[in-house]
Amino acid sequence: MTPSSVTLYFFTFLLAFCSLFYELVYAQVLSVCLGGTKMQYLTIIALFTFALGMGSIVFGRVKLRYPIRKTFFLIECLLTLLGSTGPFFITWLLQPGGMEGTFGLKVALSYFTIFLIGFLSGFEIPCLFAMGKDNKGKILAMDYVGMLSASILFPLLFLPKIGTAPGALVIAACNGYALVWLRCDKPRLVTTMLLSLVVTASIALVLMNVEGLNNILSNLYLGEVK
Amino acid sequence: MNLLFVTFTSSFCSMCFSMIMALVMTEFTGEEVLTQCLTVGPYLLGLGVGSALADRISESVRMKRLWLLEWASVIFLPLIPVLQLIGIFLFIHFSPDDVTLESKKALQFLLGYTGLLSFFSGMLGGAQLPIILGESKTHSEEVILATNYLGPLAAGIFVVALAGNATPLSLQLFWTGCIQLAGLLALVLLLPDRVKSMSLLFIPLIALIGTAHFYPHLELYTVKASYLRTKADVKNLLHPGDLLRVISSYGELERVRTPYQTIDLFIEPPDLGVGIPGNATVYLNRRPQFDLLTSATYHQSMVYAGMNLLGRRPESVLILGAGDGLLLTELRPLKLPSVTMVELDQGMINWSKSNPVIATLNKGSLEKFPEGTKLIVGDAISFLRQNKGKKFDLVFIDFPFPNGHELAKLYSVEFYKMVSSVLSPDGIIVVDLPLYFDKSRELARESRIILKTMKVAGLEKPFLFGPLASFIAVSPSDRPLAFDYAKFPDGLTNQAYANFLSPFREEEITSEEWSRVQVNTMFWPKDL
Numbered sequence: 001m002t003p004s005s006v007t008l009y010f011f012t013f014l015l016a017f018c019s020l021f022y023e024l025v026y027a028q029v030l031s032v033c034l035g036g037t038k039m040q041y042l043t044i045i046a047l048f049t050f051a052l053g054m055g056s057i058v059f060g061r062v063k064l065r066y067p068i069r070k071t072f073f074l075i076e077c078l079l080t081l082l083g084s085t086g087p088f089f090i091t092w093l094l095q096p097g098g099m100e101g102t103f104g105l106k107v108a109l110s111y112f113t114i115f116l117i118g119f120l121s122g123f124e125i126p127c128l129f130a131m132g133k134d135n136k137g138k139i140l141a142m143d144y145v146g147m148l149s150a151s152i153l154f155p156l157l158f159l160p161k162i163g164t165a166p167g168a169l170v171i172a173a174c175n176g177y178a179l180v181w182l183r184c185d186k187p188r189l190v191t192t193m194l195l196s197l198v199v200t201a202s203i204a205l206v207l208m209n210v211e212g213l214n215n216i217l218s219n220l221y222l223g224e225v226k
Numbered sequence: 227m228n229l230l231f232v233t234f235t236s237s238f239c240s241m242c243f244s245m246i247m248a249l250v251m252t253e254f255t256g257e258e259v260l261t262q263c264l265t266v267g268p269y270l271l272g273l274g275v276g277s278a279l280a281d282r283i284s285e286s287v288r289m290k291r292l293w294l295l296e297w298a299s300v301i302f303l304p305l306i307p308v309l310q311l312i313g314i315f316l317f318i319h320f321s322p323d324d325v326t327l328e329s330k331k332a333l334q335f336l337l338g339y340t341g342l343l344s345f346f347s348g349m350l351g352g353a354q355l356p357i358i359l360g361e362s363k364t365h366s367e368e369v370i371l372a373t374n375y376l377g378p379l380a381a382g383i384f385v386v387a388l389a390g391n392a393t394p395l396s397l398q399l400f401w402t403g404c405i406q407l408a409g410l411l412a413l414v415l416l417l418p419d420r421v422k423s424m425s426l427l428f429i430p431l432i433a434l435i436g437t438a439h440f441y442p443h444l445e446l447y448t449v450k451a452s453y454l455r456t457k458a459d460v461k462n463l464l465h466p467g468d469l470l471r472v473i474s475s476y477g478e479l480e481r482v483r484t485p486y487q488t489i490d491l492f493i494e495p496p497d498l499g500v501g502i503p504g505n506a507t508v509y510l511n512r513r514p515q516f517d518l519l520t521s522a523t524y525h526q527s528m529v530y531a532g533m534n535l536l537g538r539r540p541e542s543v544l545i546l547g548a549g550d551g552l553l554l555t556e557l558r559p560l561k562l563p564s565v566t567m568v569e570l571d572q573g574m575i576n577w578s579k580s581n582p583v584i585a586t587l588n589k590g591s592l593e594k595f596p597e598g599t600k601l602i603v604g605d606a607i608s609f610l611r612q613n614k615g616k617k618f619d620l621v622f623i624d625f626p627f628p629n630g631h632e633l634a635k636l637y638s639v640e641f642y643k644m645v646s647s648v649l650s651p652d653g654i655i656v657v658d659l660p661l662y663f664d665k666s667r668e669l670a671r672e673s674r675i676i677l678k679t680m681k682v683a684g685l686e687k688p689f690l691f692g693p694l695a696s697f698i699a700v701s702p703s704d705r706p707l708a709f710d711y712a713k714f715p716d717g718l719t720n721q722a723y724a725n726f727l728s729p730f731r732e733e734e735i736t737s738e739e740w741s742r743v744q745v746n747t748m749f750w751p752k753d754l
Binding site: 029039046164218 | 249263268270371389607608632748752
């Protein structure tokens, strides 16, 4: 089934928004854990752009095992997982009593997670191109608008209003809408509505526990949670 | 091969300039996160728009357009930071009197302006890729794309390495411009009319050298104007030389850039006609830290308030920050058994040792340490996180003011919890903090946030003092803090004694009001 253009553009916007948002959240978490806000943001933006390109190139060269829609669904599952749990994982990893291992290795692992998000996000555009063959220009435009929106809304709305961890979880839940869209190949109204309800409920749940979620991250950082 | 090199230099340089743009603006706004985000977003959008527009270029003129774009980029991109400075300079001079560079209005203007410049720089970068993809006959699309994406990664490493070494922005601009010029040269070799194009290379070369040469001067004028808060009339624009002469002739500005901060020492001459004495003010990241006339008051207040509130001779003292060595100067005569100072910035320490004004003020306290005094060059947060059970009776926290997220971390719940964990049970923390008041003389939002943050961190009874230079003293113990005025030593400045008055009453804030005050955490930073 070919998705309608409007739906396709909306999800292009949403997925680009989510990808850059995750990276900005990671930049914020790393700037807390490692220090040097300016340097962390510069490094992560550079790494993200590189990973995005690499993902796009690699996707063009691999032979897909599953149909495009299922592949896309799996990619989004991974991105949702990495986006939502990554900030907690990195904070735990870099805490004084966190995972065993040299500090350099832990930092490398943190950056690898960031690279992975960029790399997987790089798969999105070729997937979207495959789904909306005649609308490449508009898909690209929505992709850039999505990233622009993330870069504006993260520092002006999400970070000051709900903080890092809830921000990542809300956006991961929004990514969940894309999962619903991709999963419901032959959309049945009831299934779609039910899944959308679950996603909306999880967003509401996150928003109701903003302080608690930020405290979890703080406690992980202070080593009060092992 | 040449086209691949052009691809790399084009993406590398446009990303480098976008990052340099963000660095320039961060220096003036102090807002790292906002500036970084609002530079990268428009840049990415510009890439997309440029790419879409370039798709429309017809095949017959592609190489000509590529040359033109690359040529324009080599001239325009290094000029962007200069345009940023000119924008800031004009804003300082033509904004209303009550709008300072630290105000929200200034932030909106500066970020909007930078976003626009970033968009154009992205557009120039983005427009080149589709043309190269269309023109390349020897390389596959993937190889060109991979080279194109390698550029931003290399740019990140390059800019971070240069900024980490405190390389002046003019040099960062120059090196990046040279790399772009090399790309342009490689492109010229692919063109049929090489001689004509080669002759046009001197224009960007001159523009680049001019930019690198004039940037530091323009930067000094702009920074100085921001400290003097000079204003101008539209007709002054007809004679900009006069305006610049006035700014340059008043006082003397010394600017030192370290990997962590920019230190400014602004020396103002005395006005003998009206009896105003000269002064020298130290600014860290453009925020005033201390000045010559009030330095003794400030540092004596901090040290002796802590000693007085502790009520006994401290066994061990921890100083966080204070790389100027002035707190050490005050502590030295007390011959305390153990003083540990943790300062992040070796550049600040070196400058405080070598600058004649500061070295005279700190009496060489950073040159040779008495027995028991130890200097650790490192991050205060890392020191606190890795501290293995050593306790301190007195902790002096002397950081720059919390403008921007990087510094706001040092005023967060997590940070205060970490400081509490190294404090002896009756220990005292003295924090240098400007207490702001709003128009109705109520403690302002920012100060309330920091007080509430301390309370949440378990430091429940903050004691505020210092009508001349304000501080917060706090202890994890339950005993209420108050000065024993009889125990202050002789020999302090009159202003220091006056500064031990405590006219602030945080108890006047009701519990309902407290409940509405936000808490600053590292992961949920508040606008301080």
